[in-house]
Amino acid sequence: MDNFIFNARTKIYFGKGQVDNLPDILNEFGKNVLLVYGGSSIKKNGIYNQITERLSEFSVCELSGVEPNPKIESVRAGAELAKKKNVDVVLAVGGGSVIDCAKSIAAGYYYDGDPWDFVKDSSLIGDVLPVVAVLTIAATGSEMNKNSVISNMASNEKLCTSSLKFIPRAAILDPTYTYTVPAYHTAAGVADIMSHVFENYFKSDMTAGVQDGFSEAILKTCIKYAKKAIDTPDDYEARANLMWASTMALNGLCGAGKSGSFSCHPMEHELSAFYDITHGVGLAILTPRWFRYILSENTVDLFYRYAVNVWGICDEDKFAAADKAIDATYAFFEGLGIPMNLSKLGIDGNKFEIMAKKACANGLSNAYVPLSENDVVNIFNMCV
């Protein structure tokens, strides 16, 4: 186990009706609030009203229309608005895209230049406004972590910038707020949660017992509850379990003391940067192919542990068990209704080489199994 620093300081308010705590939470930071959200869904499902009814004592300005794979243009617009209105706190109501955008807006408030600068170079992040999150989809874990992923379609770049100052001060996690998430995005969210776990579970260090056990617990929870949440969107138990799984999957717990870069995320970021596809769908497509590609004598022990502890596969032959676990992973995502081929999303091999080059520029040489540009092209080709 490597040395690590762990700090998930977000105060979590979990459960039905926790939105009632919103005024107390915000009052700690001030009266001027920038409310950031995405499309019209929170107006349709009533969450927008539940929020604004509780903000009567605050001065509120709004940035709406934050996109999936949030764009740098939204960060720029939000930071300008925050400066103009001199806000005290950024309130993000939405999923990972909205929260990620809110974090960079919160840094942009104190930054004199173009926010894209500190997306490319996190050392430029100075002060950051407090961020408070109200989560509406179980997926990214942004509600309790330091990451902000921002896209620049002009340069086909989707980059992750990080700062401990980005960690939301508080987050309201009401599982009923995810009842209206459509099946497709529920499934994509589950794939994102599981990918966050895989990225840390599949590392060469197998000595972190607590962390790897936590990873297995999150994976088993996703496997148990994903289909339930899709089939019965207002199943509280299913939604609550997925929501807490999402928060725990990427708050530092699963990766504590396990070094090395992620594998599927850098590859998927290129898919999203070039084709603007749903992040979790890209991850679901890539994951079983990546598994298959890296399975070898060197990695089979880890796949065997995954097979036994997560899928309950009891095959004595390690490779046979690993194969079954990879098949089970594929079948699971497919069973959630995720299109499991890039061609189904209209993506062909045209840009695989430039995408592979960019993916490798983001650290894949330091992944569990180091990946070259050629490896990445091969994996993309397996996904077609």
Next chain:
Amino acid sequence: MDNFIFNARTKIYFGKGQVDNLPDILNEFGKNVLLVYGGSSIKKNGIYNQITERLSEFSVCELSGVEPNPKIESVRAGAELAKKKNVDVVLAVGGGSVIDCAKSIAAGYYYDGDPWDFVKDSSLIGDVLPVVAVLTIAATGSEMNKNSVISNMASNEKLCTSSLKFIPRAAILDPTYTYTVPAYHTAAGVADIMSHVFENYFKSDMTAGVQDGFSEAILKTCIKYAKKAIDTPDDYEARANLMWASTMALNGLCGAGKSGSFSCHPMEHELSAFYDITHGVGLAILTPRWFRYILSENTVDLFYRYAVNVWGICDEDKFAAADKAIDATYAFFEGLGIPMNLSKLGIDGNKFEIMAKKACANGLSNAYVPLSENDVVNIFNMCV
């Protein structure tokens, strides 16, 4: 899953050599430090020197001699010293007893009356000085939680007082600092860790998948590494896993959304309050007897899950599996060298009735299986 608030804000510095961060950590709070520790062990093993060498730029006063099952007299002395020296931060170097004591000292600094008042009634806790912990034994989880357990031998009371303000601001967890913990206390620490998990795992709500999976991960980690740490005290992997297990076992993760009071802890607190025995030893003795006492048609499903997921017991008969899991728990503690009978600690049945009365006054009617005074006497008798 019940509603919950989760806030484990402690910034953790985990691994070899993390003590180098101590000056930066303390500088955030001020230059006047109250150093709190126990007996002479940290002087013998060199930790005291490692700490004080890094405090040259600070003004340091010391409270030493904090007892196992820390006494209210130490809290009073520490609070007086803190007031006299006008300290900015309390630095606890030790195990749970020292950290618990430091927390109450930190509250006592701001409290005008006798600290025993707010041990009995946590609503009296006002401001609290920042607490920083350097952990030297894996056991209580006090390094990342809100609890402070203080004993008053004059009244035979051992009480837990809690405040979110008690949560240490930072904690240094260096597994090498536990290399010199003797076998007996390593074993007792493991029993304490596992008991914290049992107290949350054995609750009527079986719908908290992430939390219960985390619990199983911690239990399996303890089972895997306890004997290793005892047999090879400087096994880094074993010490690191136990240390992280201890911190995760009682920081709110395992109990999130699972209501109801603890069972073995209130009973053990009476053993310690009357006989000043090692807390973890008392818990190890009580746990398998408590399991046996509450096993019934109503609880067997939970015991079966414990048997399958933690011990890998595959018996189809649920009661048979539960029995094996309880036997395995007993054998595990016994195998660590823990004396598994109260008589071996010189305790007879003399005071069981008054102890049971006091234990029940601390909430056992709200436990997983509600326990009456008669039940507690029966369980104590099973332990003789």
